[in-house]
């Protein structure tokens with residue numbers, strides 16, 4: 001009995017080590033357009049026995065220093081309410097903690113980090129995804145015309161002058 005004890009200890013240590021080997025993968029950057037929706041990817045490895053699995057997402061605004069929890073939704077962060085969702089089935093069964101963001105605005109840009117909790121006190125963070133909101137939002141066509149306006153007038157004047165010079 002006494003001889004078996006060390007073996008048991010070694011086995012137990014192996015199991016503990018395996019349990020702590022959790023990696024969390026997030027793509028370094030993702031892009032989306034204003035008004036659209038997207039999936040902020042986060043996948044992880046965990047032992048099947050990680051029955052206390054939980055996920056939190058935090059966000060750091062561009063140029064900001066602090067990270068704010070956005071999932072599970074916190075009462076301080078209201079601008080994302082109703083626009084974020086996480087598929088709990090995929091989280092439990094496919095080790096996919098990706099977060100869906102809907103109705104994106106430029107203010108949603110920032111660094112998003114995914115934390116996987118394997119117990120109440122032990123979490124593993126992804127490296128974070130830098131989200132850029134690019135492209136044209138609704139109504140930005142007007143700004144295009146405004147920018148084109150003066151150039152359009154100049155082009156028209158040049159065309160008329162050119163036509164006159166060529167005729168003479």
Ligand SMILES: *[C@@H]1O[C@H](CO)[C@@H](O)[C@H](O)[C@H]1NC(C)=O
Pocket residue numbers: 023024025026127
């Ligand atoms: C996170 O970043 C570190 C340092 O750049 C890198 O070594 C590591 O592989 C990254 N982890 C993942 C899961 O991408």
Ligand SMILES: *[C@@H]1O[C@H](CO)[C@@H](O)[C@H](O)[C@H]1NC(C)=O
Pocket residue numbers: 027029030039041
């Ligand atoms: C995010 O995950 C989806 C579905 O799993 C995949 O199709 C897509 O290529 C991933 N995007 C990135 C940037 O990893």
Ligand SMILES: *[C@@H]1O[C@H](CO)[C@@H](O)[C@H](O)[C@H]1NC(C)=O
Pocket residue numbers: 082083102103
């Ligand atoms: C997104 O915006 C549309 C139109 O403004 C609205 O009907 C819809 O409920 C919004 N969806 C979410 C998830 O906020």
